[in-house]
Amino acid sequence: MAENKFVRKRTIPFRFSEKHKDYIRACEACMYNVAEGAVRAGKTVDNIFAFAHELKTTPDRIHLATGSTMANAKLNIGDANGFGLEYIFRGQCHWGKYKDNEALFVKGPDTHGKQKIIIFAGGAKEDSYKKIRGNSYGMWIATEINLHHDNTIKEAFNRQLAAKRLKVFWDLNPDNPRATIYSDYIDKYQRQADAGGFPGGYNYMHCTIYDNINITQDRLREIESRYDKNSIWYLRDIKGMRVVANGLIYRRFADDTSTKQYTFRIPEKPKDIMEINLGIDFGGSSSGHSFTATAITRGYHNVVALASEWIGCKDEMGNQIEIDPETLGNRFCDFCQKIISRYGYITAVYADSAEQTLIAGIRSSLRKHGLGWVRVENALKIEINDRINATAILMAQGRFFYVGGECASLVNALSTAVWDPKELTKNVRLDDGTSDVDSLDSFEYTFERIISRLIKYG
CATH class of the missing domain: 3.30.420.280 (Nucleotidyltransferase; domain 5)
Structure with a gap:
């Protein structure tokens, strides 16, 4: 009987600047990875790429993907305009339900025939954490982490305690500099890492739309035209600044x-x-x-x-x-x-x-x-x-x-x-x-x- 072979029909056109390549490389050695920056800076795609790479070899079976809502998580992490997980593992994955949760099931040559399950959930509401209870997760990828309720963040961390290869991938647009996502997590972790007191490694990148080599000058001008340059939205979304x-x-x-x-x-x-x-x-x-x-x-x-x-x-x-x-x-x-x-x-x-x-x-x-x-x-x-x-x-x-x-x-x-x-x-x-x-x-x-x-x- 002839062996069935999986053949990719097309290649996803990933293009990363050196800054983004450095961040993705560092993800392999670090337990916590945070990409912060402007809209269209490419930070979500970086995390998806790094997450997918780890998914191929991780010994853990169940993993977590969250957004402010479940639909947001599926759109930005599952789809991501053709750069998401369902495209990276095309032909080797399908959407379905796992314990009443939306999930992407991956099994094929990339995972060496082993099944991997990614649970998709929303995290913005006070009681969102209830949807992710009951499972132990290996890796966690979250988009717009600053829009997650603190209950969700704490519950996700608790669900990772038994992970064989614990990995966290967060992205966010800049927020109020006094926001708790900085004081309780991102900046706190950076200080601990700088002091040599963060086991597992901490990888942080700040990027702007100008770091995305896929954005043409005409497209850049079009995006910039949407904003009042005196507004906080311009300073955040274009300049990538934390602004009060x-x-x-x-x-x-x-x-x-x-x-x-x-x-x-x-x-x-x-x-x-x-x-x-x-x-x-x-x-x-x-x-x-x-x-x-x-x-x-x-x-x-x-x-x-x-x-x-x-x-x-x-x-x-x-x-x-x-x-x-x-x-x-x-x-x-x-x-x-x-x-x-x-x-x-x-x-x-x-x-x-x-x-x-x-x-x-x-x-x-x-x-x-x-x-x-x-x-x-x-x-x-x-x-x-x-x-x-x-x-x-x-x-x-x-x-x-x-x-x-x-x-x-x-x-x-x-x-x-x-x-x-x-x-x-x-x-x-x-x-x-x-x-x-x-x-x-x-x-x-x-x-x-x-x-x-x-x-x-x-």
Whole structure:
């Protein structure tokens, strides 16, 4: 009987600069490996390559791959735009379930016929650690480790105690310099290694987008164009710097408004509208109710705020007042009628999911006003800083606009949004009642579901 031979049909086009090669070589001798740097710097691919190399010979059978979410881990580590584990081991692996966990099963010539299992899991939530319990892991590869909850990090380390070849591969974009991922882990390990007190070896690399030899100059300029050079996102994502957020969040917009240049303002109905989404944020003890209507143009090119409205929950003396659900529902129906009369339709409404009773009231009011066809869904409420970053990129690229005279509350909110100066370990938008975060939230709900289509990192 003839022996079956595994034949690779194509070669993955890996290209590494000398800096990246040095890091990958050091991974073989070191137990802990950390790659920190800008977007598109190549750090995740470095770790995947090194992890895959170790997977071929490690005596351990089960390993761990994590991201902020399980989907993020599969996308960035499993796929990685054609450079992920499923491509490195193509023809020798398949996706499946292992004890109810998503897993990549690898078995073939590269592993000498031995089965290796990589469990994929999310790590951002407080209880994420529960998904990775019950197994002993040999190696652990994590992308965006700074977005992992500390419970997940500690549990993963505990699960590696019985490893025959313990290996850790982390990558991250720069964060607040006082973030616990530095003080409790990365910088702490570096100090121990420098003092000769880190058994197993510690391998750290800092890289920027300029270290990635696969990025052409034209592509580099295109990526840089997405950012306001005065923003923390530019300093982090392009320059690879650890930066503390302070002051105005949208300085470019605030300056444009205060100097009355009005670059972001358009005088009339935008062209090529593809969908119109409405967002609702419900007020609390120190805030108000907010409605925003946003148009997305064809090809997910521009985001245009069509109208906004803010309803305060305090009287002129600063006393708390209650807006009854029926009144709120009637106000929202009036808002919807205004949008329909001017633009003809509404695609969907995304409302703050924390207030299901008020959402039910909104649906009831819509039916009473003959608008029962308007679809009301829960807002996703993704990470606030992801929403902020997307807004900042749209502004920097000249792809965010608002209709003049219709968005006063949103314009004021964007112009006055600031970072919380009291937060020292993480970057947090100030929400103490002194600025209108309600209008920001309702606006962000209208496009957060399509950020991946609006902002492509390629």
